[in-house]
Amino acid sequence: MVENKKVLIDEQAQNQRYVYRFFKRMLDIVASVIGLIVLSPVFLIVSLAIKAEDRGPIFYSQVRLGKGQRPFKMWKFRSMIVDADKKLEKLLEQNEVEGAMFKMKEDPRITKVGRFTRKHSLDELPQLWNVLKGEMSLVGPRPPLEREVADYSEYDKQRLIVKPGCTGFWQVTARNDVDFEGMVNLDLEYIERSGVLFDIGILFRTVAIVFKPNGAY
Template identity: 50%
Template structure:
């Protein structure tokens, strides 16, 4: 069981901290409650995030009482207008007397540690955040990684791809490959290649199934989609339908790792923050692939994709590739 943890801060900041800690299972933390400013604390009795309900156990002026009530061993203090510097210092002293650890967050989200430098200004701790540089993802190192992984992937999966192609041809009428126009970096359009997993009249039948759509935001997803062929269900479960996209990588239209390739009508519905995905090439896999795939909410999909663009690194790409193998083998979130 993790350390019992109490979150203190404004409603929006506390919610973001709860979401982040639950997602990352931060240091084995077990969140036992939140303390909000008096106005927020009387307006809500709990914060609900990712299926978890975290009770409001006090205000940011009754933190010690909440600590004693919940048995918290760690207090996480996030952004709030209600506590000034002297208030935070006094709280730190009081918690120290009870042997309770205080962790202070910067009130920012989805910024990689490599972009943050801590440096005091006089007696005040300061955090300096380097500007994101998504253009680095077009560098030589990224391209070499893409070419290597795509070439090795095509060689290793060649027998599987031949078997899939034969199975598709035997199972249903239509071409082996499905080509769909997607939006790439800078808004450029390209033809993405996949193994066909649906019957050839799938697009014409989409409107009939609109009432069963469970996709996040503008995404269209249907569980147990009747348009999917028998072979299609198998290759989708293990993401074998995505293998031909390695050819898109070799042609320079996609990367091995990046935001999911989007349809033009999806891009038209993007909020401004989501358009940052277009600063890099879409990927065969990405943070979305290893974090729930079809089970993600629209807001979570936005956060993952934009976070990738903001914090890109070769190390992150390699980590996502490794995690993708595990995700595909277990078929988590695929339908």
């Protein structure tokens, strides 16, 4: 259970953490380059599996909002049917979490390959390209959709004062066991506690989740 506490982040203090931000960016560059090279066989296998299932596109891109609500195109391995976005409207009333986020455990739009890649977080691997470009970091809050941010309170918007991440404190702890408010609280706790060693610890826990999933869907 995540403690329901209100955290107020000092945005100016976060922006002045020059040493941490420098080393975090260096870690992002080195790790994303190594990851793209070492994981290239995984990229190939997943790509072939997606293409073999329904002959649709391998990758899926979506405009998300990053630090300071700046939009960017985030990449993922496609884990849903081709026209999934068009069918979302009919599923909104079946949302299983409260707040500005959509989650549905038995989402009928997810493909068989997609269910596996989501469970093991393999669908997120193409975001290493977003990290290399500087649009995302390896660790940070998940980047939201513009329509989600439209429903954010000023308190919720605090999670957008730092660069979004491929993984984060929420993903390696509670993940789908908490609602939107719980996710926000975990993201803000991460921002308060963030540091190079803390980030590395989250990355190691993320690797463990690939082999032993923690309820992702």
